[in-house]
Amino acid sequence: MSVLVYIDTLSGHISKSVNEAVYYGSKLGAVTVLTNGSVDASALAELGKFGAAKVLVHRGLNTNDAVQLTRLVAEAVKASGATKIVFSLDLTGRAVAPRIAAHLKAGLVSGAISLPDASGVYKVNVFSGKAFGCVKVNSAITVINLTPNSISVETGSGTAAVEDFSADCGAASYTVKSVEKQEGDILLPEAELVVSAGRGLKGPENWGMVEDLAKSLGAATACSRPVADIGWRPHHEHVGQTGLAIRPNLYIAAGISGAIQHLAGVNGSKVIVVINTDPEAPFFKAADYGVVGDAFDVLPKLTAEIKKLKAQN
Numbered sequence: 001m002s003v004l005v006y007i008d009t010l011s012g013h014i015s016k017s018v019n020e021a022v023y024y025g026s027k028l029g030a031v032t033v034l035t036n037g038s039v040d041a042s043a044l045a046e047l048g049k050f051g052a053a054k055v056l057v058h059r060g061l062n063t064n065d066a067v068q069l070t071r072l073v074a075e076a077v078k079a080s081g082a083t084k085i086v087f088s089l090d091l092t093g094r095a096v097a098p099r100i101a102a103h104l105k106a107g108l109v110s111g112a113i114s115l116p117d118a119s120g121v122y123k124v125n126v127f128s129g130k131a132f133g134c135v136k137v138n139s140a141i142t143v144i145n146l147t148p149n150s151i152s153v154e155t156g157s158g159t160a161a162v163e164d165f166s167a168d169c170g171a172a173s174y175t176v177k178s179v180e181k182q183e184g185d186i187l188l189p190e191a192e193l194v195v196s197a198g199r200g201l202k203g204p205e206n207w208g209m210v211e212d213l214a215k216s217l218g219a220a221t222a223c224s225r226p227v228a229d230i231g232w233r234p235h236h237e238h239v240g241q242t243g244l245a246i247r248p249n250l251y252i253a254a255g256i257s258g259a260i261q262h263l264a265g266v267n268g269s270k271v272i273v274v275i276n277t278d279p280e281a282p283f284f285k286a287a288d289y290g291v292v293g294d295a296f297d298v299l300p301k302l303t304a305e306i307k308k309l310k311a312q313n
């Protein structure tokens with residue numbers, strides 16, 4: 001079976017969620033990867049390690065305009081004969097996957113968190129991660145949007161053949177006037193470890209202890225919505241129903257009550273640790289480990305212990 005995996009490489013680097021999408025595709029069939037822009041060919045060839053046989057690159061298309069990308073994917077589907085099309089559930093995947101599914105009259109599996117089982121049923125996240133859905137597609141072509149951090153990836157040793165691919169993608173439907181890039185070494189949507197804090201931290205001047213703990217663990221930082229709304233932290237750190245939905249291996253939440261809208265974005269985390277002064281805080285019900293205590297006391301102690309452990313090893 002021929003599988004096409006569209007990957008967004010406009011940032012110039014290959015992200016962890018890209019590797020996951022390519023690996024996922026390789027478990028469905030023979031993978032052709034499609035991308036656009038000026039990402040390095042040698043970085044694309046490395047996708048062979050995740051199961052890609054071939055990478056097609058449209059060098060002339062330096063945009064994530066969903067209408068143009070839909071045309072690009074449609075042309076690549078024609079050229080490759082793919083019957084499964086995989087995206088990562090990022091901003092581009094959210095915009096392009098439904099469009100290409102409508103264009104090809106294909107069923108869409110949105111938010112997949114598993115490979116299909118023997119009867120072709122995919123598990124998906126529904127109701128902001130509060131439940132699972134089981135989706136079966138009956139059309140000849142299936143479009144899949146894969147939730148980041150939902151599958152384990154194994155690395156092989158192959159090298160993918162990188163080829164130029166051109167297609168008439170039509171005129172752009174909008175113009176990008178400026179781009180603000182998220183700063184920091186660890187991008188929140190891909191982070192395996194996350195340290196997050198809420199209004200219990202009292203003010204932005206107290207975030208040093210959150211950042212210290214994150215640094216000692218090699219974790220990304222996140223926050224609750226009110227914290228971003230009042231400008232204590234940047235909006236790209238806001239997790240929850242109206243922010244990012246993340247699925248790290250470890251989510252440490254300090255001074256966050258655990259409102260349902262917050263949980264909607266983090267309850268896919270493998271292990272949740274809650275630090276809160278209020279033993280009745282709702283977050284404790286979702287926690288794997290809970291510390292009833294003052295974040296101002298607990299966070300520095302945790303950081304010191306982690307540093308001590310790291311120094312010993």
Ligand SMILES: Cc1cc2nc3c(=O)[nH]c(=O)nc-3n(C[C@H](O)[C@H](O)[C@H](O)COP(=O)(O)OP(=O)(O)OC[C@H]3O[C@@H](n4cnc5c(N)ncnc54)[C@H](O)[C@@H]3O)c2cc1C
Nearest residue numbers: 198199200224225240241242255256257261262276277295
């Ligand atoms: C439509 C809608 C969408 C929403 N979307 C989101 C969303 O996407 N994400 C989100 O986060 N929220 C969202 N909210 C808001 C959500 O309902 C909560 O109001 C919000 O999550 C609360 O943030 P918080 O826990 O930081 O603050 P608070 O509710 O004020 O909780 C602070 C917590 O800190 C504890 N605390 C206080 N001092 C300390 C201390 N020294 N040490 C340790 N703990 C301490 C308190 O006991 C308390 O539990 C949404 C709300 C609505 C209506």
